[in-house]
Amino acid sequence: MRIEMKNIHKSFGANKVLDGVYFTLEPGEVHALMGENGAGKSTLMNILTGLHKKDNGKIVIDGKETDFQSPKEAEDAGIMFIHQELNIWPEMTVLENLFIGKEATNKLGILNTKKMKALAKDVFKRLGMTLPLEQEAGLCSVGEQQMIEIAKALMTDAKVIIMDEPTSALTDREIQRLFQLMESLKKDGVSIVYISHRMEEIFTICDRITIMRDGKTVHTSPIKETNFDEVVKKMVGRELKDRFPERRPKPGKIVFEVKNLTRKGYFENIHFSLRSGEILGISGLMGAGRTEIMRSLFGIDPLDEGEIFIDGQKVTIKNPYDAVRKHMAFATENRKEEGLILDFSIRENISLPNLFSLAPKGIVQSEEEEKFVDMMSKRLKIKTSSIEEAAGNLSGGNQQKVVIAKWIGIGPKVLILDEPTRGIDVGAKREIYQLMNELTDRGMGIIMISSELPEILGMSDRILVIHEGKIAGELQGKEADQETIMTLATGGKLHEHTNN
Amino acid sequence: MNTQTTKRPLSQVFSKLGPLIALVLLFVVVAILNPSFLAPLNILNLLRQVSINALIAFGMTFVILTGGIDLSVGSMLALSSALMAGMIVSGMDPILAIIVSVLLGTLMGMFNGLLITKGKMAPFIATLATMTIYRGLTLVYTDGNPITGLGNHYTFQLFGQGYFLGIPVPAITMIITFAILWFVLHKTSFGRKTYAIGGNEKAAIISGIQVNRVKWMIYGLAGTMSALAGAILTSRLNSAEPTAGTAYEMDAIAAVVLGGTSLSGGRGRIFGTLIGALIIGTLNNGLNLLGVSSFYQQVVKGVVILIAVLIDRRKA
Numbered sequence: 001m002r003i004e005m006k007n008i009h010k011s012f013g014a015n016k017v018l019d020g021v022y023f024t025l026e027p028g029e030v031h032a033l034m035g036e037n038g039a040g041k042s043t044l045m046n047i048l049t050g051l052h053k054k055d056n057g058k059i060v061i062d063g064k065e066t067d068f069q070s071p072k073e074a075e076d077a078g079i080m081f082i083h084q085e086l087n088i089w090p091e092m093t094v095l096e097n098l099f100i101g102k103e104a105t106n107k108l109g110i111l112n113t114k115k116m117k118a119l120a121k122d123v124f125k126r127l128g129m130t131l132p133l134e135q136e137a138g139l140c141s142v143g144e145q146q147m148i149e150i151a152k153a154l155m156t157d158a159k160v161i162i163m164d165e166p167t168s169a170l171t172d173r174e175i176q177r178l179f180q181l182m183e184s185l186k187k188d189g190v191s192i193v194y195i196s197h198r199m200e201e202i203f204t205i206c207d208r209i210t211i212m213r214d215g216k217t218v219h220t221s222p223i224k225e226t227n228f229d230e231v232v233k234k235m236v237g238r239e240l241k242d243r244f245p246e247r248r249p250k251p252g253k254i255v256f257e258v259k260n261l262t263r264k265g266y267f268e269n270i271h272f273s274l275r276s277g278e279i280l281g282i283s284g285l286m287g288a289g290r291t292e293i294m295r296s297l298f299g300i301d302p303l304d305e306g307e308i309f310i311d312g313q314k315v316t317i318k319n320p321y322d323a324v325r326k327h328m329a330f331a332t333e334n335r336k337e338e339g340l341i342l343d344f345s346i347r348e349n350i351s352l353p354n355l356f357s358l359a360p361k362g363i364v365q366s367e368e369e370e371k372f373v374d375m376m377s378k379r380l381k382i383k384t385s386s387i388e389e390a391a392g393n394l395s396g397g398n399q400q401k402v403v404i405a406k407w408i409g410i411g412p413k414v415l416i417l418d419e420p421t422r423g424i425d426v427g428a429k430r431e432i433y434q435l436m437n438e439l440t441d442r443g444m445g446i447i448m449i450s451s452e453l454p455e456i457l458g459m460s461d462r463i464l465v466i467h468e469g470k471i472a473g474e475l476q477g478k479e480a481d482q483e484t485i486m487t488l489a490t491g492g493k494l495h496e497h498t499n500n
Numbered sequence: 501m502n503t504q505t506t507k508r509p510l511s512q513v514f515s516k517l518g519p520l521i522a523l524v525l526l527f528v529v530v531a532i533l534n535p536s537f538l539a540p541l542n543i544l545n546l547l548r549q550v551s552i553n554a555l556i557a558f559g560m561t562f563v564i565l566t567g568g569i570d571l572s573v574g575s576m577l578a579l580s581s582a583l584m585a586g587m588i589v590s591g592m593d594p595i596l597a598i599i600v601s602v603l604l605g606t607l608m609g610m611f612n613g614l615l616i617t618k619g620k621m622a623p624f625i626a627t628l629a630t631m632t633i634y635r636g637l638t639l640v641y642t643d644g645n646p647i648t649g650l651g652n653h654y655t656f657q658l659f660g661q662g663y664f665l666g667i668p669v670p671a672i673t674m675i676i677t678f679a680i681l682w683f684v685l686h687k688t689s690f691g692r693k694t695y696a697i698g699g700n701e702k703a704a705i706i707s708g709i710q711v712n713r714v715k716w717m718i719y720g721l722a723g724t725m726s727a728l729a730g731a732i733l734t735s736r737l738n739s740a741e742p743t744a745g746t747a748y749e750m751d752a753i754a755a756v757v758l759g760g761t762s763l764s765g766g767r768g769r770i771f772g773t774l775i776g777a778l779i780i781g782t783l784n785n786g787l788n789l790l791g792v793s794s795f796y797q798q799v800v801k802g803v804v805i806l807i808a809v810l811i812d813r814r815k816a
Binding site for chain 2: 298300319320321323324325330332337338339340341342343344348351352353355356358359362363364366406
């Protein structure tokens with residue numbers, strides 16, 4: 001299937017989102033669609049698949065002008081969109097999820113489970129997946145849920161598959177498997193639109209690239225004719241010398257320490273310490289227990305054993321209220337579910353953990369609140385017309401800044417950042433890295449969980465690798481490399497230096 | 501950009517005023533059909549009729565904003581009223597009896613809150629159970645008979661029957677309570693936390709809000725409001741009925757919903773609830789004036805709620 005989108009325009013209210021976009025997709029190619037958040041990538045794809053209506057422009061599919069009225073029509077025509085947000089029914093089984101809305105039935109409407117199981121097994125085999133079909137989907141890891149979504153798309157005999165950040169939650173092995181599959185789909189003439197912020201992947205898997213900025217197409221070419229620096233430059237419209245700002249850590253005394261943390265079935269015997277002004281990177285595979293450790297020490301989930309020390313003092317943390325009172329802060333990995341109240345304005349979100357100081361006698365001091373939020377919003381360069389804007393209307397990068405802003409306000413000694421740059425664009429990522437530098441310069445200790453190895457290597461002063469709920473190793477930031485971390489994360493042993 | 505910034509507040513203003521516009525329309529229609537509706541005496545009467553449902557609905561607003569529900573409000577009203585009447589009959593000072601009964605109502609509500617927070621029960625189930633328990637306790641205490649013989653205490657009767665500056669005292673109680681709760685909801689951190697819990701409970705917990713404590717207090721408030729409404733009702737009737745307040749939870753929930761508060765929590769205003777209670781009161785009062793049979797009145801009320809919710813859906 002050959003798709004041409006010509007001179008596409010789209011506005012939401014007075015907000016111009018697409019301003020004359022051109023995009024072509026050839027049969028059997030993997031086409032990278034790049035751009036910062038808010039550049040209009042998702043809107044363009046939503047117009048193609050009939051979720052949004054274009055204001056102006058032409059869509060030509062296989063030589064015929066086409067305008068899908070709904071995602072259903074696009075699906076029937078063979079265009080599948082795998083969205084970034086997962087559509088998983090957690091209480092239903094993997095099998096039920098795979099066939100939701102497309103169940104195989106006999107004439108009376110009774111489910112043909114045998115047939116569905118056979119189809120599911122077939123697609124799982126192609127994906128190299130070994131997930132039990134009768135398991136509740138909610139018990140699957142985020143990566144597995146992502147794979148379920150991909151499997152769903154594959155079962156439809158799609159001619160065009162649009163993937164929006166498909167690998168953000170996948171392990172390296174799953175990514176490799178997905179790439180192999182994409183290669184074989186290509187051979188069958190299936191075309192893939194690949195939206196990702198991960199530069200390495202784009203150069204590994206894609207044939208051509210289209211870059212969008214501010215609602216316009218700024219670049220289209222075969223991937224071989226461009227390079228990393230040019231892509232970044234065209235995406236942000238300015239020079240980005242380096243992805244990571246230089247770190248000049250000045251670690252101080254130990255501000256935070258945990259000993260023998262254990263939660264049965266999740267992690268055991270975890271010790272580590274954190275100095276002021278230090279970034280401690282936590283690496284490991286999806287499901288290794290990184291997030292679970294942080295959730296337990298912050299009092300969100302229970303802890304079976306272990307001691308926590310802040311500034312050398314033993315503390316008891318039974319719930320997040322205790323943690324916040326002890327000047328701990330936790331920006332969780334899923335900002336929409338746990339970080340923000342989407343209906344709340346930027347102002348209300350930022351002041352939420354700061355109410356004890358903004359409302360000392362229970363009455364919110366509006367003037368102080370406004371000043372405080374204004375200051376925070378300027379300091380973090382949150383892009384918005386007003387601090388009264390609802391958090392739900394912001395782009396991913398700005399939402400993340402709001403989450404960090406609300407925590408900086410409490411003056412934390414320890415700031416835990418779980419996947420701080422997941423799903424946000426290059427420009428905003430760098431801003432967040434700079435902010436991390438600024439915060440550690442002021443003596444804050446940061447614990448950063450990240451699945452992106454370049455981020456771990458680029459920002460951490462010290463790295464803790466977790467494997468199956470245990471500490472597999474600790475590395476100094478400078479001596480670490482991708483290979484060492486992956487060896488530890490997959491349960492391998494490092495060769496002793498003396499042996500080498 | 502300019503059109504956007506001017507347009508959005510306008511539509512927001514409209515959605516905020518939606519319930520108010522509905523109330524005004526209703527007023528006009530009823531007044532045209534029967535001009536005596538607008539007689540000052542009738543309007544004052546309307547305010548007094550509304551006050552009991554409004555007070556319960558104020559408490560219900562907080563509960564619903566957190567994403568919860570309280571089905572036991574009518575039973576808490578009955579039990580606290582019966583206990584109050586019992587205390588008065590046994591010789592307690594009626595004003596003190598009011599205070600004690602309102603505190604007892606708070607405790608009943610807090611018990612609901614305890615079941616919901618510490619007991620981790622769904623609010624619907626927990627308050628469905630206590631609705632039956634509190635009603636049962638009322639029947640046990642009263643032996644199924646009204647408690648009368650509350651005497652002729654002037655201040656006590658003033659509470660439900662009297663006038664101050666020509667305005668019925670229950671209406672004044674309603675307005676003062678509204679003003680206090682409006683302030684709490686919109687100007688205090690407690691109010692902010694109420695919205696936060698309904699907006700995203702997980703995010704609220706992680707932000708260090710003591711969600712259980714806030715909820716517990718909110719269910720306590722619902723009990724307080726029910727008992728206060730009960731005191732007004734008892735003073736007005738000069739007796740406590742064991743079946744008082746039956747199905748009051750429905751009128752309270754209706755007032756909250758008519759006022760534009762979302763049953764899933766996080767969105768809504770207490771001003772809307774006041775208007776919602778007035779809409780229900782106007783319907784009751786107007787339909788009576790127009791001589792509509794009480795059977796049809798129920799049908800009309802239900803239809804009005806459906807229309808209001810349908811309009812609200814379309815806006816969203």
